[in-house]
Amino acid sequence: MTLTALSFTLLFVIGTMLVSIWQKLGLEKDIAIGTIRSAVQLLAVGYVLQFIFHTGHIVFILIIIFTMICVASWNAAKRGKGLPGLVWRIALAVTASEIMMMGILLGLHIVKATPQYIIPISGMTIGNAMVVSGLFINQIKQEIRRSKGEIETLLSLGATAQQAMQEVRARAVKFSMIPTIDGMKTVGLVQLPGMMTGMIIAGANPIIAVRYQILIVFSFTASAAITSMLLSVLIYRLFFTADLRLKL
Amino acid sequence: MSALFEIHNLAKHNWDNGDQASKYIFSQLSAEITEPERIALIGASGQGKSTLLRILALLDTPDEGDLLLDGASYKNTNVRLWRMGVSYVAQQAVMLPGSVEDNLRMVSKLHGLAYDSVLAAQLLKQLGLDYLDLGKQAADCSGGEKQRISLIRSLLLRPRILLLDEITASLDINSTQKVEELLMDWHLKEETLLIWVTHDLEQARRISNRTWVMGRGELQDHSSDSFFAEPVAVLAQKFIQPVKGSL
Numbered sequence: 270m271t272l273t274a275l276s277f278t279l280l281f282v283i284g285t286m287l288v289s290i291w292q293k294l295g296l297e298k299d300i301a302i303g304t305i306r307s308a309v310q311l312l313a314v315g316y317v318l319q320f321i322f323h324t325g326h327i328v329f330i331l332i333i334i335f336t337m338i339c340v341a342s343w344n345a346a347k348r349g350k351g352l353p354g355l356v357w358r359i360a361l362a363v364t365a366s367e368i369m370m371m372g373i374l375l376g377l378h379i380v381k382a383t384p385q386y387i388i389p390i391s392g393m394t395i396g397n398a399m400v401v402s403g404l405f406i407n408q409i410k411q412e413i414r415r416s417k418g419e420i421e422t423l424l425s426l427g428a429t430a431q432q433a434m435q436e437v438r439a440r441a442v443k444f445s446m447i448p449t450i451d452g453m454k455t456v457g458l459v460q461l462p463g464m465m466t467g468m469i470i471a472g473a474n475p476i477i478a479v480r481y482q483i484l485i486v487f488s489f490t491a492s493a494a495i496t497s498m499l500l501s502v503l504i505y506r507l508f509f510t511a512d513l514r515l516k517l
Numbered sequence: 518m519s520a521l522f523e524i525h526n527l528a529k530h531n532w533d534n535g536d537q538a539s540k541y542i543f544s545q546l547s548a549e550i551t552e553p554e555r556i557a558l559i560g561a562s563g564q565g566k567s568t569l570l571r572i573l574a575l576l577d578t579p580d581e582g583d584l585l586l587d588g589a590s591y592k593n594t595n596v597r598l599w600r601m602g603v604s605y606v607a608q609q610a611v612m613l614p615g616s617v618e619d620n621l622r623m624v625s626k627l628h629g630l631a632y633d634s635v636l637a638a639q640l641l642k643q644l645g646l647d648y649l650d651l652g653k654q655a656a657d658c659s660g661g662e663k664q665r666i667s668l669i670r671s672l673l674l675r676p677r678i679l680l681l682d683e684i685t686a687s688l689d690i691n692s693t694q695k696v697e698e699l700l701m702d703w704h705l706k707e708e709t710l711l712i713w714v715t716h717d718l719e720q721a722r723r724i725s726n727r728t729w730v731m732g733r734g735e736l737q738d739h740s741s742d743s744f745f746a747e748p749v750a751v752l753a754q755k756f757i758q759p760v761k762g763s764l
Binding site: 419421425426436513 | 577578596598605609611614623674
């Protein structure tokens with residue numbers, strides 16, 4: 270696709286902005302900023318990836334993955350304002366999930382150990398882990414507020430924080446997994462995933478594209494489960510004082 | 518020999534009230550209990566009775582003062598061991614997820630102890646719950662059933678001190694009587710100290726040998742015999758009616 274052809278897609282954006290002005294929705298500024306940001310970010314990433322793919326150096330791959338994990342953790346941690354040390358806990362959960370995923374994929378030679386495979390797959394699984402982390406944190410806060418009586422009843426019977434939070438944690442983990450599991454159930458029937466669509470448009474054999482998509486779906490589910498469960502172990506104590514009273 | 522339970526200069530701030538004149542819910546609260554007794558805790562609404570019970574159970578924290586169980590400060594005691602010895606039964610009974618039996622088994626599950634099914638069955642019978650299907654979801658029980666299940670759940674912990682927060686408020690006369698009889702019996706057999714919040718002065722007279730009155734941020738300690746020498750109606754007028762300018 271030429272840059273000229275790509276620039277024609279701006280017509281969609283301009284059309285949307287005109288509708289916004291006509292309907293007085295006040296979205297023009299946000300659409301304009303979003304358009305510029307996404308274009309600049311993606312083009313910059315394109316050049317960075319081109320450079321890394323060309324050099325193939327492990328350090329650059331690690332830097333990219335490290336950056337992805339930092340941004341994902343920082344973004345997900347916004348859901349849990351007031352919880353000290355949340356960012357590094359999310360980072361730890363996402364990193365562990367990434368290491369396990371990549372360990373299996375590379376260790377069993379499911380994908381080639383090249384930046385072309387490692388970076389996009391990492392990006393997708395880390396991105397999904399970020400969404401799952403945000404959902405989990407949001408949900409566990411709600412669950413704690415809703416189940417305050419249940420937690421305090423258990424504490425008053427001499428439960429540890431872990432025992433008092435067991436049900437709440439399980440419910441929050443389950444909730445955070447719903448979009449991933451629903452996506453897995455309906456993939457191909459409701460929506461054709463972005464990666465598969467991109468590969469097909471770029472000329473790949475649909476069967477090959479589907480195989481990679483299956484790989485991604487399984488990776489998504491595993492990374493979502495690992496991240497959510499690990500995060501639940503790492504953060505439940507944050508909701509208690511040192512003398513085992515509920516903070517919220 | 519140290520007292521069984523001591524309260525030393527306990528104070529709790531009212532953080533919601535910016536008025537300096539009434540910045541304490543209560544302050545300088547002191548009491549000493551040397552042997553297992555039955556204490557009725559009375560006072561008008563909003564005087565901090567439930568807050569005091571929650572503090573005694575370490576579910577809430579005091580802003581000043583100390584609590585001692587067998588001479589050991591709560592500050593130097595494992596909070597879980599404290600709560601196993603000083604158990605709080607809430608006014609609004611909360612059922613844990615699962616069946617009635619799951620709720621009754623919770624204490625043994627939490628502490629890795631054998632479930633005393635004989636005692637559980639006996640307590641259910643004493644509280645008129647022997648008809649209950651133990652497999653029934655606890656959340657589906659009536660308010661009165663939940664209240665009695667929650668009491669049994671705490672009794673199965675065999676705490677040395679039971680903190681009872683208006684536990685008969687939602688019960689009918691018959692069930693209230695059964696709860697009172699059970700707890701009097703339990704107190705004698707198990708030598709459990711009872712601290713029982715109630716707004717019902719007749720109940721306070723029936724169940725207590727000592728009465729604590731909370732009002733205007735203070736705690737008055739009376740022998741129930743002398744306290745209830747006055748007619749209950751007069752006492753209610755004095756101690757249960759809302760205090761003017763109270764919290």
